[in-house]
Amino acid sequence: MPSSSWEKKRLHLRPALVWSIALSSLRLRLGRTVLTLLTVTASCAFVLFLLTTPATDPDEQEKWALMLALSLVVSMAGVLNTMLMSVTQRYREIGTLKCLGALDSFVLLSVLLEAAMVGITGAAAGAVIGLLCSSVMGLWQHGLAFLATGAWAGLWWKVAATLFIGFFLTTFGASVPALIAAKMPPVEAMRGEK
Amino acid sequence: MTLSSIASLSDSLDYTVMARDVHMEYHMGSETIHALQGVDADILTGEYISIMGPSGSGKTTFFNVVGGLVKPTRGSVYIDEIDIAQLDAGELAWLRCLKIGYIFQSYNIVKAMSALENVTLPMLFAGVPPEEAQDRAVEILGRVGLGDRILHTPKELSGGQQQRVAIARAFANQPAIILADEPTANLDFKTGEEIIGLMKEMNRERGVTVICSTHDHKMLDISDRILWMEDGRVKKVARREEVEIQIGQMQEQHGGTGT
Numbered sequence: 001m002p003s004s005s006w007e008k009k010r011l012h013l014r015p016a017l018v019w020s021i022a023l024s025s026l027r028l029r030l031g032r033t034v035l036t037l038l039t040v041t042a043s044c045a046f047v048l049f050l051l052t053t054p055a056t057d058p059d060e061q062e063k064w065a066l067m068l069a070l071s072l073v074v075s076m077a078g079v080l081n082t083m084l085m086s087v088t089q090r091y092r093e094i095g096t097l098k099c100l101g102a103l104d105s106f107v108l109l110s111v112l113l114e115a116a117m118v119g120i121t122g123a124a125a126g127a128v129i130g131l132l133c134s135s136v137m138g139l140w141q142h143g144l145a146f147l148a149t150g151a152w153a154g155l156w157w158k159v160a161a162t163l164f165i166g167f168f169l170t171t172f173g174a175s176v177p178a179l180i181a182a183k184m185p186p187v188e189a190m191r192g193e194k
Numbered sequence: 195m196t197l198s199s200i201a202s203l204s205d206s207l208d209y210t211v212m213a214r215d216v217h218m219e220y221h222m223g224s225e226t227i228h229a230l231q232g233v234d235a236d237i238l239t240g241e242y243i244s245i246m247g248p249s250g251s252g253k254t255t256f257f258n259v260v261g262g263l264v265k266p267t268r269g270s271v272y273i274d275e276i277d278i279a280q281l282d283a284g285e286l287a288w289l290r291c292l293k294i295g296y297i298f299q300s301y302n303i304v305k306a307m308s309a310l311e312n313v314t315l316p317m318l319f320a321g322v323p324p325e326e327a328q329d330r331a332v333e334i335l336g337r338v339g340l341g342d343r344i345l346h347t348p349k350e351l352s353g354g355q356q357q358r359v360a361i362a363r364a365f366a367n368q369p370a371i372i373l374a375d376e377p378t379a380n381l382d383f384k385t386g387e388e389i390i391g392l393m394k395e396m397n398r399e400r401g402v403t404v405i406c407s408t409h410d411h412k413m414l415d416i417s418d419r420i421l422w423m424e425d426g427r428v429k430k431v432a433r434r435e436e437v438e439i440q441i442g443q444m445q446e447q448h449g450g451t452g453t
Contacts, residue, residue: 010284011291017318028306096302099263100363101291101319104283186290187263190302 013105021106022113032086036170037122039082043075044126044166045133051158052134052151076169083173087111087181094181095189107182108175115174116167123166127159210371210403211237211260216269218255218426229255230266231426237405239370242397242416245407247423253407254375256423260405261296261373262289273371291319295364295402297374297393301356303348309335309359310344316366334362338392354385358392365396372397374406378413387412 026033050071055064094107138146181189218230230252237243245253258264260271262278270277273293281289290296303312310331317327335344338358348356357377364372374393378386394416397404406413414420420437422429 009288009292010282011287011319011321012284014318014321024311025306092302093304093306096304097315098287099261099290099296099302100316101287101367103287106319185264187258190298 011101011103013103013109018106018110018113022110022117025110025114026117029086032089033118036082036086036118037125039078040119040122040166040170041126041129043071043078043169044123044162045130046071046126047075047165048127048130048158048162049134051162052131052155053137054150056149072165075165079166079169080173083115083170084177087174087177091181091184091189092191095184095186095191098186098189104182108178111174111178111181112171115170115178119167119170120163122170123163126166127162130162131159208239209236210239210274211235211405212272212275213256213260214270214272216256216259216266216271218252218259218264219267229426230259230269232269233423233426233428235421235428235431237403238418240397240401240403241418242394242404243406243419243421244413244417245405245421245423246409246413247407247429249409251423252426253423255426257373257375257405257407261294262286263296287319291316292367293370295367295369295372297357297360297364297372297377299376299379301348301353301360301380303351303356303359303363305348308345308347309340309351309362312359313362313366316363320367331362331366334365335359338362352385353381354389357381357385357389361389361392361396365400365402368400370403372402372404372406374404374408376408376410377406378408378410386410390416 047068050064050068055061090111094102097107098104134151135146138149138151142149213233213235216230216233217228220227220229233252233256235256245256247253255264259266260273262271262273262281265279270279272278273289278286278289296302303309304315307315310328313331313335314324314327317330318324322330332341332344335341338361340355340358340362343351343355346355348359351359357380360377364374372393377393378389381389390410390412393404393406396402406417414434414437417434419431419433421431
């Protein structure tokens with residue numbers, strides 16, 4: 001007999017499931033994952049490249065700072081846009097998952113975890129590429145003396161900043177649409193638009 | 195209201211779903227649309243009830259409200275005597291996961307996942323261990339006739355096969371209620387008939403209450419009761435036998451040229 005027996009029943013967040021769904025989502029949407037990864041990698045490479053090729057000529061300082069600011073703006077626009085697209089494309093799917101019993105927190109966390117994994121991986125790859133590029137250029141222009149130009153001064157901070165930028169931009173870019181999707185009633189999410 | 199007599203019996207435990215004076219309003223720009231204007235309905239445990247009515251009569255909105263997929267503007271929906279408006283997010287997720295199985299007109303299979311993964315998902319949400327969930331998914335997919343296609347993705351499946359996956363997924367957690375919103379609307383006649391047959395079999399085998407909104411007159415033959423909606427209200431409710439008599443009379447009057 002149906003009764004009020006399920007009154008106290010509720011679903012709880014399962015961290016292991018969040019992991020496995022985030023991982024399988026990255027795998028199943030490989031094309032989208034690679035695209036996002038490339039955007040993050042290119043952006044982070046650009047930023048670290050500039051950070052490790054400071055202007056030696058005082059007259060060039062301003063130009064360098066401007067380039068750095070521009071690189072940040074371009075990265076931000078690129079990564080935020082990519083993340084926004086990749087989450088909004090999935091509103092319908094998110095609505096379906098909620099019909100199957102996904103909690104709001106599940107939706108939010110799995111999307112954020114996915115974004116963070118792409119962000120960290122992309123930023124790390126970007127940091128390696130950026131540093132490689134600036135080193136090659138430094139060696140070509142100055143020989144080993146490029147190390148004395150201050151290019152690698154505070155290198156760890158520069159790398160850490162680059163990693164943070166990659167991580168922050170992806171998770172922040174994903175968080176806004178993910179939050180909207182998680183809060184949306186399933187029916188609206190399934191209609192596929194905001 | 196035709197339902198007043200039934201409403202007075204609502205103390206009985208035999209009702210799985212009860213809707214009381216449910217109103218739903220949408221705002222589209224400056225316009226307010228009254229999709230539901232005071233719907234009362236009582237649905238018996240284990241019955242197969244079809245909701246019929248023209249487009250815009252409020253069938254889908256009613257379906258969404260009963261399924262806890264959207265909150266009504268006014269009124270209450272009780273599932274097993276619990277007002278679902280009172281549930282918090284975790285309880286609502288439990289309801290959607292274990293109490294209700296949904297079947298949609300557009301299948302809503304997760305595109306990136308195989309049939310097996312789609313059917314496994316609600317069980318994983320419910321906390322079934324992955325191996326057991328997979329075994330059960332294989333079994334249910336076999337039951338709906340997709341035993342040889344469990345690893346196919348939606349792209350590799352026809353509309354009818356996708357709807358079979360959706361049915362398997364809806365039944366995965368052995369819910370008490372199946373809510374189906376025009377499940378055959380996108381299917382050809384023959385496939386539609388197969389899907390209807392399958393839903394009816396599952397209804398009989400598992401004693402699940404099936405609430406199915408439809409335009410499809412094939413559905414009438416297998417329904418226990420039919421509820422007609424019009425302009426956001428319940429116009430009438432009838433048992434299948436009564437409807438068959440009416441159709442018979444109509445056919446007599448019109449010289450047997452009926453539907």
